[in-house]
Amino acid sequence: ETGLVTYDPGYGNTGSVKSEITFIDGENGILRYRGYPIEQLCERSDFIETSYLLIYGDLPTREQLDSFRESITYHTLLREDMKPFFDAFPRDAHPMAILSAGTSAMSTFYQNQQDPTEPWDVEVSTYRLMAKLPTVAAFAYKRSIGQPYIYPRNDLKFAANFLHMMFAVPAEPYEVDPDLARALTELLILHAEHEQNCSTSTVRLVGSSQANMFASVSAGINALWGPLHGGANQRVVEMLKGIRDADGDTSDFIQRAKDPDDPFRLMGFGHRVYKNYDPRARIIKDTADRVIRKLAGSDPLFEIAQELEETALNDDYFVERRLYPNVDFYSGLIYRAMGLPIDMYPVLFALGRLPGWIAQWREMNADPDNRIGRPRQIYTGHPEREYRGIEERT
Numbered sequence: 001e002t003g004l005v006t007y008d009p010g011y012g013n014t015g016s017v018k019s020e021i022t023f024i025d026g027e028n029g030i031l032r033y034r035g036y037p038i039e040q041l042c043e044r045s046d047f048i049e050t051s052y053l054l055i056y057g058d059l060p061t062r063e064q065l066d067s068f069r070e071s072i073t074y075h076t077l078l079r080e081d082m083k084p085f086f087d088a089f090p091r092d093a094h095p096m097a098i099l100s101a102g103t104s105a106m107s108t109f110y111q112n113q114q115d116p117t118e119p120w121d122v123e124v125s126t127y128r129l130m131a132k133l134p135t136v137a138a139f140a141y142k143r144s145i146g147q148p149y150i151y152p153r154n155d156l157k158f159a160a161n162f163l164h165m166m167f168a169v170p171a172e173p174y175e176v177d178p179d180l181a182r183a184l185t186e187l188l189i190l191h192a193e194h195e196q197n198c199s200t201s202t203v204r205l206v207g208s209s210q211a212n213m214f215a216s217v218s219a220g221i222n223a224l225w226g227p228l229h230g231g232a233n234q235r236v237v238e239m240l241k242g243i244r245d246a247d248g249d250t251s252d253f254i255q256r257a258k259d260p261d262d263p264f265r266l267m268g269f270g271h272r273v274y275k276n277y278d279p280r281a282r283i284i285k286d287t288a289d290r291v292i293r294k295l296a297g298s299d300p301l302f303e304i305a306q307e308l309e310e311t312a313l314n315d316d317y318f319v320e321r322r323l324y325p326n327v328d329f330y331s332g333l334i335y336r337a338m339g340l341p342i343d344m345y346p347v348l349f350a351l352g353r354l355p356g357w358i359a360q361w362r363e364m365n366a367d368p369d370n371r372i373g374r375p376r377q378i379y380t381g382h383p384e385r386e387y388r389g390i391e392e393r394t
């Protein structure tokens with residue numbers, strides 16, 4: 001009755017997917033996009049070039065990059081008849097709800113103009129998503145604080161354009177700090193792809209039914225929102241604030257994190273694949289130090305985070321389970337220093353992960369042998385039994 005299903009229907013119960021996009025060595029903390037180490041991309045590339053690499057498979061020539069960048073730059077505006085969409089949400093709606101709904105909604109606003117009955121144009125979907133998600137995110141934020149929408153500008157690069165839409169106001173000029181734009185670019189590159197994580201697997205599974213790219217990415221945004229996944233960067237800062245306000249000793253919280261009966265977990269720690277320091281966390285920690293010094297001088301939450309790391313990495317419980325800081329442990333502190341509201345942190349993760357989702361969706365749909373995902377199960381329920389009338393039930 002409950003035999004283990006062993007055949008592999010492609011995407012199904014083996015859970016293993018073939019992909020050429022990202023290589024992770026969890027034992028040694030190595031991450032490469034299309035063979036390029038993330039450390040080199042962080043240092044020498046930018047987010048649009050790295051997105052091109054992930055989506056098309058190689059670093060672009062000058063003309064390829066210019067054309068890709070232009071395809072995105074000239075589609076950053078939302079249609080004016082999409083603006084009422086934002087008014088349908090309560091002011092305090094979590095921006096991830098607006099981002100996923102807005103992404104799905106865009107599949108109706110940006111149909112294949114030639115012939116809506118035609119299958120979706122993959123290139124049109126690719127650069128419309130890359131172009132418009134930051135605008136949806138920034139509009140969601142502006143509405144939550146009752147400020148006018150700031151439209152995207154064609155003279156600003158990706159990160160600077162987003163910061164401008166977030167923090168400019170019509171009443172006065174706003175100069176984007178190039179150091180902040182560079183720090184945000186690094187974060188976007190580091191979040192861009194991570195092989196078959198929960199949200200990317202969601203994008204693939206939804207896309208395997210031939211749902212369009214907008215709908216598949218919208219599903220990925222919702223999966224990312226979970227506190228065990230991309231929502232962890234928000235939970236880390238909430239945790240650090242709780243420790244600061246409790247005025248407690250960090251070692252008390254490390255003890256609580258080890259107690260199976262205590263719901264407290266060390267958010268931003270641990271990873272299914274990395275059994276060594278997450279290479280992204282290493283870079284983000286240095287960036288956090290640099291940005292916090294520049295913008296705030298210091299942040300007690302950063303001190304607490306470093307203390308927690310120091311204590312945990314010398315504690316048998318964490319050492320035995322090979323639990324290290326992951327990508328979410330320090331990233332929220334950078335967004336906090338930049339002045340982003342805490343519920344926007346997972347949104348920044350989504351903006352970074354977008355090229356990865358697109359690359360994985362395209363890779364799957366380009367495979368002529370791809371079939372609809374259909375994970376199997378091991379049945380552990382009742383054997384067959386007879387129906388009983390309600391009068392027989394006690």
Ligand code: SDX
Nearest residue numbers: 194197228229230232257265266267268269270271272321
């Ligand atoms: C991301 O998959 C990806 O690639 C994801 C991601 C990406 O780029 O897409 O890297 C992004 O999602 C990073 C993870 C963000 N989430 C968090 O920081 C939440 C806190 N971390 C944990 O919930 C956990 O570590 C996970 C969810 C990240 C991983 O979960 P696993 O692989 O299922 O590990 P587990 O829960 O089985 O933990 C193994 C052991 C358990 O103890 P025992 O039952 O063996 O006694 O380690 C313990 C856990 O209790 N443990 C923790 C812990 N994480 C694991 N104990 C305290 N604090 C923690 N954070």
